[in-house]
Amino acid sequence: MGFWQRFLQLDRKWIFIGIAIVVIIPLIKPLGLPIKPTKPVIDLFTYIDTLGPESDPVMVVTGFDPSTMPELMPMEQALLRHCLTKGIPVISFGGLYPAYIGMAKMAIDEVSADFPDKKYGEDYVFLGFIPGVSAVILSIGIDIATTFGNDYYGTPIDSLPMLRGVKNYSDISLVVDVSGSSTPEYWLMYAQERYGVNIGVACTAVSAPAFYAFLQSGQFVGMLGGLKGAAEYEELMARKGYPTGRRPATIGMDSQSLAHLLIILLIILGNAGYFIVRRGERRQGIIRRKK
Amino acid sequence: MSISTSIWVWMAALLTLMVYSFLYKDNPFYRLAEHIFMGLSLGYTLTILWYNYIIPRVYEPLFLPPHQWSLIFPILLGMMTFGIFSKKYSWLIKYPLAFYVGGYAGLRIPLLLQSWIIRQVEASFLTPDKFTSLMSSINAILIFAGLFATLIYFYFSKKREHGFGAAAQVGIVFIMVAFGAAFGYTVMARISLLIGRMQFLLHDWLGIM
Amino acid sequence: MILLLALAFSISAKDTPDDGGGSITVNVYNIPEGTARIELSRLEKGDTLFKEAGLISIFKGECEDVSVIDGVEYLYRGKAIAKDTFYIAEIKGFVTSSPQWFNKSRTTVLIFLILFGSVVLTYIQLAKKNPEGLFIRKLPALDAIDEAVGRSTEMGKPVLFVPGLEAITDAGTLASLTILEKVGKKVAEYGSRVIHPNFDPIVMTTAQETLKTAFAEAGRPDAFNKDDVFYLTYEQFGFAAGVDGIMLRERPGAIFLQGYFYAESLILAETGYSIGAIQIAGTNATTQLPFFVAACDYVLLGEEMFAASAYISREPRLLGSIKGSDLAKVVLLFMIGAGVIFGTIAGIAKQGGNPAYMQIFNKMLEFLARGAK
Numbered sequence: 021m022g023f024w025q026r027f028l029q030l031d032r033k034w035i036f037i038g039i040a041i042v043v044i045i046p047l048i049k050p051l052g053l054p055i056k057p058t059k060p061v062i063d064l065f066t067y068i069d070t071l072g073p074e075s076d077p078v079m080v081v082t083g084f085d086p087s088t089m090p091e092l093m094p095m096e097q098a099l100l101r102h103c104l105t106k107g108i109p110v111i112s113f114g115g116l117y118p119a120y121i122g123m124a125k126m127a128i129d130e131v132s133a134d135f136p137d138k139k140y141g142e143d144y145v146f147l148g149f150i151p152g153v154s155a156v157i158l159s160i161g162i163d164i165a166t167t168f169g170n171d172y173y174g175t176p177i178d179s180l181p182m183l184r185g186v187k188n189y190s191d192i193s194l195v196v197d198v199s200g201s202s203t204p205e206y207w208l209m210y211a212q213e214r215y216g217v218n219i220g221v222a223c224t225a226v227s228a229p230a231f232y233a234f235l236q237s238g239q240f241v242g243m244l245g246g247l248k249g250a251a252e253y254e255e256l257m258a259r260k261g262y263p264t265g266r267r268p269a270t271i272g273m274d275s276q277s278l279a280h281l282l283i284i285l286l287i288i289l290g291n292a293g294y295f296i297v298r299r300g301e302r303r304q305g306i307i308r309r310k311k
Numbered sequence: 312m313s314i315s316t317s318i319w320v321w322m323a324a325l326l327t328l329m330v331y332s333f334l335y336k337d338n339p340f341y342r343l344a345e346h347i348f349m350g351l352s353l354g355y356t357l358t359i360l361w362y363n364y365i366i367p368r369v370y371e372p373l374f375l376p377p378h379q380w381s382l383i384f385p386i387l388l389g390m391m392t393f394g395i396f397s398k399k400y401s402w403l404i405k406y407p408l409a410f411y412v413g414g415y416a417g418l419r420i421p422l423l424l425q426s427w428i429i430r431q432v433e434a435s436f437l438t439p440d441k442f443t444s445l446m447s448s449i450n451a452i453l454i455f456a457g458l459f460a461t462l463i464y465f466y467f468s469k470k471r472e473h474g475f476g477a478a479a480q481v482g483i484v485f486i487m488v489a490f491g492a493a494f495g496y497t498v499m500a501r502i503s504l505l506i507g508r509m510q511f512l513l514h515d516w517l518g519i520m
Numbered sequence: 521m522i523l524l525l526a527l528a529f530s531i532s533a534k535d536t537p538d539d540g541g542g543s544i545t546v547n548v549y550n551i552p553e554g555t556a557r558i559e560l561s562r563l564e565k566g567d568t569l570f571k572e573a574g575l576i577s578i579f580k581g582e583c584e585d586v587s588v589i590d591g592v593e594y595l596y597r598g599k600a601i602a603k604d605t606f607y608i609a610e611i612k613g614f615v616t617s618s619p620q621w622f623n624k625s626r627t628t629v630l631i632f633l634i635l636f637g638s639v640v641l642t643y644i645q646l647a648k649k650n651p652e653g654l655f656i657r658k659l660p661a662l663d664a665i666d667e668a669v670g671r672s673t674e675m676g677k678p679v680l681f682v683p684g685l686e687a688i689t690d691a692g693t694l695a696s697l698t699i700l701e702k703v704g705k706k707v708a709e710y711g712s713r714v715i716h717p718n719f720d721p722i723v724m725t726t727a728q729e730t731l732k733t734a735f736a737e738a739g740r741p742d743a744f745n746k747d748d749v750f751y752l753t754y755e756q757f758g759f760a761a762g763v764d765g766i767m768l769r770e771r772p773g774a775i776f777l778q779g780y781f782y783a784e785s786l787i788l789a790e791t792g793y794s795i796g797a798i799q800i801a802g803t804n805a806t807t808q809l810p811f812f813v814a815a816c817d818y819v820l821l822g823e824e825m826f827a828a829s830a831y832i833s834r835e836p837r838l839l840g841s842i843k844g845s846d847l848a849k850v851v852l853l854f855m856i857g858a859g860v861i862f863g864t865i866a867g868i869a870k871q872g873g874n875p876a877y878m879q880i881f882n883k884m885l886e887f888l889a890r891g892a893k
Binding site for chain 2: 033036039040043044047048087088089090091093118119121122148149150151154158169208209210212213214224225226228229230233234236237238239245246247248268271272275276279280283
C-alpha cells in the first residue's frame with residue numbers, strides 16, 4: 021500500500037491528537053498573531069461607542085447555554101464591559117430559554133465585579149427568564165414592567181431607578197442578542213420589524229453565515245461571529261484603552277489559527293491523495309483491461 | 312502553576328475529561344458523564360420552569376388575591392395538550408393546537424414576509440450609491456448575481472436548457488460557495504469549543520496558562 | 521426675539537399611529553444645553569393636578585406614554601431639568617389615544633400576502649382539475665433513486681432509509697414520506713429490503729403504512745416486513761449512534777437521509793460514506809446541507825425536496841405551492857430588475873442635476889419598507 025493510500029485510511033485518532041497539540045501549545049506559549057477587526061464587528065462596536073450615560077439603555081440578551089459558552093461568553097462579557105466602561109445603562113436579560121439564565125448570571129457577576137463604582141439598579145439591571153420566547157419579545161415592546169414584573173432578584177421593576185422612564189423598545193437604544201441558536205431571527209421579526217428597535221447580533225460561527233444577509237440589508241446594526249468576532253471586539257476595546265479583562269477570545273485566536281492551518285493542510289493532502297489514488301486505480305484498470 | 316482547589320472546578324474538569332474519553336472509544340466513564348448531564352439538564356430545566364412559570368404565572372395569579380379567574384381558560388386550553396398521553400382523549404390536543412397554529416401563523420407570516428422577503432428585495436436593488444468603492448461595487452454585483460442565479464436554480468417550472476440552464480449552473484456555484492463558507496464557519500466553531508475547554512483545563516483547573 | 525422663540529424648548533404630542541391604542545407619542549424639540557433629564561407629566565381633562573408620566577429620552581427627544589386610556593383627553597407638560605435651572609413646555613390643546621383598524625406600515629405585506637396567497641390557491645385549484653397539466657422538472661436525484669436501489673439489490677444488500685429527527689408535522693418529514701413511497705416501490709419491484717429506523721413513534725407508524733401501500737402497489741404485499749420499520753430512541757445522539765450501528769452491521773448498499781436533521785447529519789453521512797454506500801440526502805435544514813453535500817452522492821437542496829415530493833405524488837397542494845412559489849420568484853426577479861433599472865436611471869439623472877427621479881425612487885423604497893406611512 022502506497023503512502024497516499026495509507027494517508028487516506030489514516031485513523032481519525034491521529035487527527036484528534038494533531039488538533040489537540042496545535043490547540044494546546046499556543047495556549048501555553050502564545051504566538052501573538054495580529055487580529056484585524058472586520059466591518060460587522062467595527063459597526064457594532066462603533067454603534068455602542070457613540071452611546072453614553074445619557075442615552076437609552078442597551079439590552080444585552082443572553083441566548084446561550086454551556087455548550088456554546090466558549091464562543092459566546094467572551095462576547096457577552098466584552099459587550100457588558102464596553103457598556104459599563106462608557107457608562108451606558110445596561111439591561112442584562114437572562115434569555116428566552118431556561119438554560120440561559122445561569123450563563124447570564126455568570127457574565128454579569130464577573131463583569132460587574134470589575135466595576136465596583138457601578139451600582140445595581142442605577143447603572144445596570146438583571147432581568148430573569150420568562151417563558152414564551154416570541155411572546156416575551158413582543159411583550160417587551162408593549163411594557164417591560166408588565167412583562168417581567170420583578171427583576172432576577174425579586175425587586176419590582178418600578179422600583180429600579182434605572183428603569184424609570186424605560187417602558188418598551190422605544191426607550192432602548194439597542195438590543196444585542198448573544199445567541200447560540202436562531203433567536204436573532206426572532207428578535208429581527210418580533211422586535212426590529214414590529215417595533216423598530218435596533219438589533220445587534222453576537223452569534224456562534226455556525227450561525228454567522230445565515231445572518232450576513234441581514235447585515236447586508238442593514239437589518240442588523242453589526243455582528244460578532246464566533247470566537248474571531250469576540251477577539252476582534254476585545255481588540256477594538258484594547259485599542260481604545262478600555263479595560264478588557266483577561267481577553268479569553270484573543271488568547272484562543274493563536275490556537276484557532278494554527279488549528280485552521282492544520283485542517284487546511286489535511287484538506288489539501290486528503291484531496292490530493294484522493295485524486296492520486298484514483299488516477300493510480302484507473303491506470304491499473306486500463307492495464308488490466310489491456311491484458 | 313497553581314492547581315485549582317475548588318471542588319467544582321475539579322468536578323467540571325473530570326467530567327470534561329470523561330466526555331473527551333469518547334474520542335478514544337465508547338466507555339463507561341463517557342456514559343456516566345452523559346447520563347449525569349441528561350439528568351441534570353432535565354432537573355435544572357424543570358426547576359427553572361417551576362419557579363419562573365408555574366409559581367408566578369399560574370399559581371400566584373390564580374390562588375393569591377387579587378385572583379385572576381380569567382386565567383382559567385388559557386390554562387384549561389393548555390392542559391388539553393396532555394390529552395396526547397391517552398388514546399381516548401388524544402383528540403383534545405386539536406383545540407390548543409388550532410389556537411397555537413392560527414395565532415402563530417398570523418403573527419409570523421406577515422413579519423416573516425416583511426423581514427425575509429421585502430427587506431431583502433429592497434436591499435438587493437443595485438443603485439449608484441452601492442458603487443462608491445471598488446470593493447463595494449464587487450460586493451453589490453456578486454450579491455445581485457448570486458440572488459438572481461440562485462433563484463433561477465430553484466425554479467422548477469422550466470427545463471434547464473440553454474441560457475436558463477447556464478444561469479442555474481452559476482446558481483449552484485454560488486450555493487456551493489455558501490455551503491463552503493458555512494462548513495468553514497462550522498469548523499471554526501467546533502475548534503473554538505475545544506479551545507474554550509482547553510482554556511478551562513489549562514487555566515482554571517491546572518493553572519499553567 | 522422671534523428667533524429666540526422659535527428656538528425655545530417645546531413639546532408636542534399625538535396619538536401613536538398604526539397601533540392598537542393606549543399610547544400617545546410625545547416629542548420634545550430644542551432641548552436646552554446642559555439638560556440632565558426631561559420629566560414628563562400629564563393632566564387628565566377634568567383634573568386639576570399634573571401627574572408624573574415618565575421620562576423623555578434626551579437621546580431621541582421622544583417618549584411613548586403607554587399608560588393612557590383610549591378616549592380620555594390629556595394635556596402634556598415637559599420639564600427639562602439642567603444643573604441649576606429648569607425649563608417647562610406644554611402642548612397646545614388636549615390629545616387622546618385611539619386604536620387603528622388598519623396598520624398602514626404593513627400595506628406592502630398585505631399586498632404581497634394577497635398576491636402570493638391567491639397565486640398558490642389558483643394553482644392548487646388548477647392542480648386539482650388536471651395534476652398532469654402542471655409541469656415540474658424532474659430532478660437528477662430522482663433518477664438516482666432507481667440507480668441506487670438497483671445497485672444495492674445487485675450487491676445483495678438492503679436499503680436504509682432515515683426519515684430525519686422531526687415530527688410528522690414538519691414539511692420535510694412529510695416530503696420524506698413521499699420519497700419513501702417511491703423508494704419502497706422500487707425496493708419491492710427489485711425484491712430487495714428496506715430498513716427504516718425511527719426517531720418519532722408517529723412517523724414510524726406512518727412510514728409502516730406508506731411502505732405497506734408501496735409494496736402492495738408494486739404487486740408484492742407479501743414482501744413487506746413490518747419489523748423493518750422500527751422505533752429506535754427519542755435521544756438525538758442515541759439515535760445517531762443507533763443508525764451508525766445499523767450501517768456498520770447491515771452494510772446497506774444505498775442510504776437515503778431524507779427529512780429534517782440536526783447536528784447528527786455529518787455523523788450519519790460520514791459513516792454511510794465509510795461503508796461505501798450510495799447516499800442520497802435531502803433536507804430542509806439549510807444549516808445541515810453543507811455536510812450532506814460533502815459526504816453524499818446526491819442531495820436534494822431545501823426546496824428541491826418539496827419539488828421532488830410534488831413530482832412523485834402529483835398531490836395538488838404540493839404542486840400548487842411549488843408552482844405558486846415559482847411564480848413568486850419570477851415576480852421578485854422582475855421587481856429587483858425594475859428596481860435596478862429605475863434606480864440606475866434615477867442615479868444618473870441626479871448626477872446630471874435632476875433629483876426628481878431619485879426622490880420618487882426613494883419614496884418607492886420607503887413604501888416597500890414601511891408601507892404607506
